[in-house]
Amino acid sequence: MSEIIATYHFNKVINHPEAFAEKLAVGLTVGSWTDLTTLDQSHLQGFKGRVVKTEILADITEVTIGYPVKNVTPDFSSILTTVFGKLSLDGEVKLVELDLGDYATYFPGPAFGVQGVRALLKVEERPLVMSIFKGIIGRDVTFFRQQLKEQALGGVDIIKDDEILYDVPELPFEERIQAAAEVLEEVQQETGKRVLYAANLSGPVFQLPEKAKRAKELGATALLFNVHAYGLDVLKGLRELNLGLPIMAHPSFSGAISGSPNYGLSYGLLLSKLTQLAGADFILFPAPYGSVPISESEARRIVTESSEAFPVPSAGIHPGLVKRLIDDYGRDIVINAGGGVHGHPRGAAAGGQAFIEAIAAYDGEEPGIAYKEAIKLWGTS
Amino acid sequence: MSEIIATYHFNKVINHPEAFAEKLAVGLTVGSWTDLTTLDQSHLQGFKGRVVKTEILADITEVTIGYPVKNVTPDFSSILTTVFGKLSLDGEVKLVELDLGDYATYFPGPAFGVQGVRALLKVEERPLVMSIFKGIIGRDVTFFRQQLKEQALGGVDIIKDDEILYDVPELPFEERIQAAAEVLEEVQQETGKRVLYAANLSGPVFQLPEKAKRAKELGATALLFNVHAYGLDVLKGLRELNLGLPIMAHPSFSGAISGSPNYGLSYGLLLSKLTQLAGADFILFPAPYGSVPISESEARRIVTESSEAFPVPSAGIHPGLVKRLIDDYGRDIVINAGGGVHGHPRGAAAGGQAFIEAIAAYDGEEPGIAYKEAIKLWGTS
Structure with missing residues (x-):
């Protein structure tokens, strides 16, 4: 039985x-x-x-x-x-x-998973790098385009929406997707590099399937989703539409269910195992570096449970942590940074470049200039 | 602003x-x-x-x-x-x-609320009484019909599904609704009393709207919903369909979000305020009597926040607690019992009757026999 x-x-x-x-x-x-x-x-x-x-x-x-x-x-x-x-x-x-x-x-599990996402990006075995918009709340599509392009020019693989940016009049969902498709096409023409943009899918729950289909039609390349504020079954339902878009699960609100040591579900179970079963291709989680109150053992379990999806250690990540991230979690990860990209002395493009150089340095190449500048600013721990 | x-x-x-x-x-x-x-x-x-x-x-x-x-x-x-x-x-x-x-x-709030539900039931101002199936898991429709009829004959106002009974092959959702419509029609012919049956709406999230509409067509009179396992927006989406069915919000899983004193959302906020805003007509919550670790002040806040919907104190309720329930929470409540109905010495019909008699006794009538039997068994605290 x-x-x-x-x-x-x-x-x-x-x-x-x-x-x-x-x-x-x-x-x-x-x-x-x-x-x-x-x-x-x-x-x-x-x-x-x-x-x-x-x-x-x-x-x-x-x-x-x-x-x-x-x-x-x-x-x-x-x-x-x-x-x-x-x-x-x-x-x-x-x-x-x-x-x-x-x-x-x-339960469906990821549609793309590690191998599918690597194939989309044509990045075979290095860790991926993701950048997050900064200060986007209240801004318009001109600001969005500028910041997207600057981030993309640094060589990052994925750029994700801020999870607190919804389908608002200043910067509607469809407008973001259309603008991103254009900007990232330009970048690909200029640099040869394909960059994914994960648009935050939000709004009334029973409208999400239509919005997700429309996003795909408009040229979306990935979706961000606040799964723990919506419910795991909503992610599962979206995954089962087989949209042809990788889905990124944000950990927002999960602390309400997993934060307590004595109540709720463990982080490893909720954030990683169940979210992957529901269909996430990327599992964002707070890295146990810096001030985030998640333990190293919990983080390790999150990564272990995410056997098909990409684990995405987040919060307080800068290029000086890349060695530690790879040593701790391996190469099938997405290194995700906001301040660690935008805060670079020469701006977000250099910030993204510094991460790519940090990975190259890990693999024995001569440390690049942007990486050295980042280390000078943030150190290596 | x-x-x-x-x-x-x-x-x-x-x-x-x-x-x-x-x-x-x-x-x-x-x-x-x-x-x-x-x-x-x-x-x-x-x-x-x-x-x-x-x-x-x-x-x-x-x-x-x-x-x-x-x-x-x-x-x-x-x-x-x-x-x-x-x-x-x-x-x-x-x-x-x-x-x-x-x-x-x-946010929609309840479609029916206290006055709308009272109008459906033609019960003007006494507390309502609800009974829950017992031992229904694994049973078939014959068992379901028998237990439903027995409960209904005692004079209760509402009978709800067990929240752990889903749309399973032994007792499918549609079959339950059709059987209940027949049985409760019979009861109304025999006793003149209209009884609502709250069927547990479950299954894949994007199929819920169609299932709910079909339920209404088949003669459903109310829906039970595990809102905290699905997500508040799912309840809101169902409510916004304007199905013409009162919705009962079950507190299952809410302890994962509200149980801890230091994490998550307070019970009053999650179970009552937000759930009512989402559209629940009934707010079930664990009563602070007996062994449930919810405090009296939290319970009072749940009842206070539920200003339009019916608060439904649950768990360990028997007829001897009716006076305390009315004194604590007033008359616009649903008194909800499982063991306190089925465990009556003369069975579930007498068990339901004992609750109705307990309310009558509170209002000054001579205590009825079924009520006296219940008090003998369970006492008054």
């Missing part, structure tokens, strides 16, 4: 963990057991939760329960409601792992 | 709260300020966040920031990403209040 296996951390030592877990496994599925007739028990056996394991880990009780897949449908809402619907309301309990087993085949 | 006002609790004493808040207000909107030219500052003033207030409350720093509505679109995803997207990733910070001001008019 196929099962979905959920592992929970209860932030206390539970004295009789097996009995506690059995009560949960029954309560969260068939609801009662000892009251049932033998005939009913026999029939309902296939729908009853099963205690897989319990363990006391210092001050935490780890409980692992298997849920028959017959109880759910292949939607995150269904699975999360079954394994963590009522239980999330029961005090200090964190869902740390969810193993869908065979049932994972019902 | 219209603003959305967000209030945060940082779980620490911040030494220079005004400066800290100003940095946030700028960083979460226009991104930089002192680097800008006077001309740019003048232009961007209308897009910049504004510190409304800061205050130290014992060990907590309360920060209130106003965000220009020009920065967002009328979607929860947009607003939550702006006010709590990046910030949710920044450690121990909780979004405790969100005041949309005039912008709230862009």
